[in-house]
Amino acid sequence: MNELFEPVTVGRLELPNRLFMSPMTRSRAAEGAVPTELAVEYYAQRAAAGLIISEGTQPSVIGQGYIDTPGLHSEEQIAGWRKVTDAVHARGGRMFAQLMHSGRVGHPWLYPDGALPHGPSAIPSGERLYTPEGMLEHPAPKEMTLADIAATVDDFVAAARNALAAGFDGVELHGANGYLIHQFLCGSANARTDAYGGSVDNRIRLATEVAQAVGDAVGPERVGFRVSPRNPSNGISERDPDELYPALARALSRYGLAYLHIMEWDRELTRVIRAAWPGTLILNPKAEPGAPSGTPEQAAAVLREGLADAVTLGSYWLANPDLPARIRAGGPYNVADPATFYGGDHRGYTDYPALVG
Known part of the structure; x- marks a missing residue:
């Protein structure tokens, strides 16, 4: 599987391998949505990835969708994440922050003022x-106004900075x-009749708009964009993915982003999007039937x-x-414990053993 270990350029980064770490919510942030010292250890342990993409990180208070997820909208959060990135860089790694606004996948319970979550429509x-x-x-969200x-968009820009x-x-x-x-992409969540719907x-x-604004603010070579065509998670039902995603890929290609x-x-839809996207493409391969996730063998085959x-x-x-x-x-591999995916302490987080040492 030598393909996984060839260098690759992403934006302006020269990365040592093509085996990246996918973003994974772990729900272990401290009060104030601040990463903990355990997060420092967790990410530093995985610095051998060609690129680490962080867990979903809310760009604003109203963007939070789950308990104990980290943010990037306060000085305390910036300081907490700085400890993480310093530790990753000290071990030779590179790291992107995934900016995740949960939209209607939220609840007043999460917000200090008890506000409704936001969404494209009140669905x-x-x-x-x-x-x-x-x-x-989840309640029906507040239908977002143009304001x-x-x-x-401004929150995404501020979080990127x-x-x-x-x-x-x-x-x-x-x-x-x-x-x-x-949610805005999908007609089952977006019933708007203005310039953002239909x-x-x-x-x-x-x-x-978010991609362009964030790219203008921090440099498009520092910006990636993640999609999941046909993914039904969180109540999504896509009616036209074969038209939607190639159009989105072509539109995003105008901004010189680091990757899709x-x-x-x-x-098959992946192949269509690949043809529509002229830049660097990163793939989180679909798992085989009955498997919990993609495998290293699948990943190497994708590159081949x-x-x-x-x-x-x-x-x-x-x-x-x-x-x-x-x-x-050639292995062996530790098996992930789903019972410790979300929340908790070091168990199932920083205590998976290394092969040597």
Whole structure:
């Protein structure tokens, strides 16, 4: 699987391998949505990745969708993330912050003023929020006004600037998994009749406005964008992905972004998007039937085919901080424990053993 270990250029970064770490929510931030010392250790342990993409990080208070997720909208959060990036860089790694506005996937329980979450339309997700007091149904969100949309674009820009102040090498804009940008893309969540709803060109407008504004602010070579075509997460039901995503890829290509990152659900649609996207493409390969996630073997095959320029893996990185060494050795691999994915202490977070030492 030598393909995984060839160098690759992403934006202006010269990266030592094509085996990247996928963004994974872990829900272990401290009060104030500040990363902890455990987060410093967790990410530093995985610095052998060609690129680490952080867990989803909210660009604003109203962008939070889950308990104990980190932010990038306060000085305390910037300082907490600086400890993480310093530790990753000290071990030779590189790291992007994933900026994730959850949109309607939120709840008044999360917000100090008890506000409604925001969304393109007042259509609830149908999902629930976990809290220590029990599960809470997501309410219908507040339909965002044009002023709300403009403020949200500004929040993404401010968070991207904060990410660079925190030492990140760049940012990834989360346009996948049923969160805010994905909600605008999808007609089942977006019933607007203004310039942000209806046609494909209108539904991709928020995505392109955020990408352009963030690229203008921090440099497009420091900005990636993630999509998940056909992903039904968080109440999403896509009606026209075969038209939508090639159009989005073509529109985003105008801004000179560092990469497009596909969380794969449909291999044929991946090929279509690949043809529409002229830049660097990162693929999180679809798992085989019955498997929890993509494998190193699948990742190498994707590179051999030329379907992507780099690949991300999730649970393999979560459970194997020394993943490149294990791949080179032919395994064995630690198996990720789903019971410790979200919340908790060091168990299932920083205590997965390395192959040697």
